Amino acid sequence: MNDKRGYRPGLVDLRLGEVSREIFVNEHIYAEEQERIFARAWLHVGHESQIPKPGDYFVSSMGEESVILCRDRANKIHVFLNSCRHRGMKVCRYDQGSTPVFTCPYHGWSYGTDGRLVGVPYFREAYHSRLDKEKWGLVEVAQMHNYKGSIWATWDPAAPSFTEYLGDFTRYLDLQLDGWDGREGQAEVLGGIQKWLVPCNWKFPAENFSGDTYHNISHRSVDLAGIGPSGAGRRDMGERDVSRKLHVCIPDRGHQTIHYVLPAGKSPPPAYLNAPIVAEYFRHCEEEKRRLRGEEARLVGAPGEIFPNTALLSRQPRTMAVWHPRSPHQTECWRWFFVDRDAPTEVKHFLRDYYIRYSGPAGMTEQDDMENWNYAHAASRGTIARRYPYNYDQGSGTAVTNYEYQGLRVPGEVIDLTETQSSEQPMRNFYRRWAEFMEADDWSRLATWRGNERKAAE
Amino acid sequence: MSAINVRDLAPGTSIVLADGAEAEIVTNPGDGMWLFARYLSSPRDPTLVGQEEMIFAPDVVALGR
Numbered sequence: 001m002n003d004k005r006g007y008r009p010g011l012v013d014l015r016l017g018e019v020s021r022e023i024f025v026n027e028h029i030y031a032e033e034q035e036r037i038f039a040r041a042w043l044h045v046g047h048e049s050q051i052p053k054p055g056d057y058f059v060s061s062m063g064e065e066s067v068i069l070c071r072d073r074a075n076k077i078h079v080f081l082n083s084c085r086h087r088g089m090k091v092c093r094y095d096q097g098s099t100p101v102f103t104c105p106y107h108g109w110s111y112g113t114d115g116r117l118v119g120v121p122y123f124r125e126a127y128h129s130r131l132d133k134e135k136w137g138l139v140e141v142a143q144m145h146n147y148k149g150s151i152w153a154t155w156d157p158a159a160p161s162f163t164e165y166l167g168d169f170t171r172y173l174d175l176q177l178d179g180w181d182g183r184e185g186q187a188e189v190l191g192g193i194q195k196w197l198v199p200c201n202w203k204f205p206a207e208n209f210s211g212d213t214y215h216n217i218s219h220r221s222v223d224l225a226g227i228g229p230s231g232a233g234r235r236d237m238g239e240r241d242v243s244r245k246l247h248v249c250i251p252d253r254g255h256q257t258i259h260y261v262l263p264a265g266k267s268p269p270p271a272y273l274n275a276p277i278v279a280e281y282f283r284h285c286e287e288e289k290r291r292l293r294g295e296e297a298r299l300v301g302a303p304g305e306i307f308p309n310t311a312l313l314s315r316q317p318r319t320m321a322v323w324h325p326r327s328p329h330q331t332e333c334w335r336w337f338f339v340d341r342d343a344p345t346e347v348k349h350f351l352r353d354y355y356i357r358y359s360g361p362a363g364m365t366e367q368d369d370m371e372n373w374n375y376a377h378a379a380s381r382g383t384i385a386r387r388y389p390y391n392y393d394q395g396s397g398t399a400v401t402n403y404e405y406q407g408l409r410v411p412g413e414v415i416d417l418t419e420t421q422s423s424e425q426p427m428r429n430f431y432r433r434w435a436e437f438m439e440a441d442d443w444s445r446l447a448t449w450r451g452n453e454r455k456a457a458e
Numbered sequence: 459m460s461a462i463n464v465r466d467l468a469p470g471t472s473i474v475l476a477d478g479a480e481a482e483i484v485t486n487p488g489d490g491m492w493l494f495a496r497y498l499s500s501p502r503d504p505t506l507v508g509q510e511e512m513i514f515a516p517d518v519v520a521l522g523r
Contacts, residue, residue, distance in 0.1 A: 101512075103489040108514060110492050119492050119512040 012435040014428050017393030021380040024201040030328035037308050037437045038063025040156040042165045044310040044322050045069050045079050048149045049188040058096040061324045068092050072114040079153045080115050081139040111138050148177040148185035158443050168411040169255040175301035176314040179340045182289035188341035195334050196361035198370050200377035202325040209303050209311035211247050211258040211426035218368045227364050229354050230274045235316040238269030239300050244405050245417040247425050252449040254433025256426035257304025264406040277346045307433050317355040335360050395423030464515045465490045472522025477502045480522050491515050
């Protein structure tokens, strides 16, 4: 691969392993990102379990835009721009709820949950019944995809399908959304969404969740405090001690993750031992997963990132996050907490307590991260600071393809962290994709894999 | 005449509209602006009787019988 391809000279130079601080703090670059990244990429909007009944809605965000995820009377799911077509006022100012209509509080235009304009004050008298209501419905996303209950959308009609956009990263999203026992799409959102602001650029958390294992020292205090489910460390994940720990990057897509692969025939060691009901539940799930999935059950999830701004954490705690850009210097973090919908109530309660102890604005591990993002950003804004790029050279040129561990093949570019402890391959993969989005004018240049697939076929 | 707070009106309530029509509330979305109502009478346009329409709050001038 030509490491210079698609890079903005001086901003992202992966040949040198350097990324300019400007891409984090420059207002013009931030404005360009809204058009070139957030108006084109597939973005996570929410989960169908948040809107179980007709009329239910959840107000979400796509980049800076407020959007409404809702289920219409016919049970069809939609994503609409939360802005009245008359003067732009938000037509929904609640976080979530249920309604037959979205009414603009400014002049009273009213929309059905299917987006159609249904109520126009003085339609007969002032508009003489001539306003074409069909033309003035809520703006709907160009494409929406329900992937195992998770709802994704893009404003770009030319974008590839969601599954093509994911490519070989699908299996990592599956680890997030499938049941602990291996059944497909069993996840439901537990409780509400945690939302909070961090004074940093959105790419700080995005690159962190891409698989930054180098910053583990930041979490030394939670490891020592023992916030994990069984009171030791921050997770009960004995499988980490017996697995191969990998960085897996999907080139051309910009998705990447940390990942564990258990040895052939090996099951994860017991966990949650201080809570017998939970321990027994997970023991049963692991057994079932092995029965249903066979060798695939050896794959164990860890933090990852779907380009551009969705973070996965499929194991402990099982959460997803979206890093909404609010300004070059501010990010609104949203975190969803997941459980299997038919897990016993005791298990859900136990996990809820653990999840919020770990993640979110009050989560002790996430607080460590926020501290870093906050002050790294602040210390990169000055005139002098901006002159000096960040270093992303760690492990450059050492990733392999066609990685296989005891009969299990792992697609993508892989670095074996069991050997190297750390690498910055995921961040390079992320910023390579960032640069491609910022430069490419259309999907004929962004869907680089199509050319690669052609070459492979030839 | 004091304005009627349409948020307080339950389905089944009869309302009188500014043009003299009378309608029965079918659904109240609770937004304080609109009601879904079925016409019981409409001197201005008798073809509306039996039809369901969205009624804008300022058009509700009184409660019906």
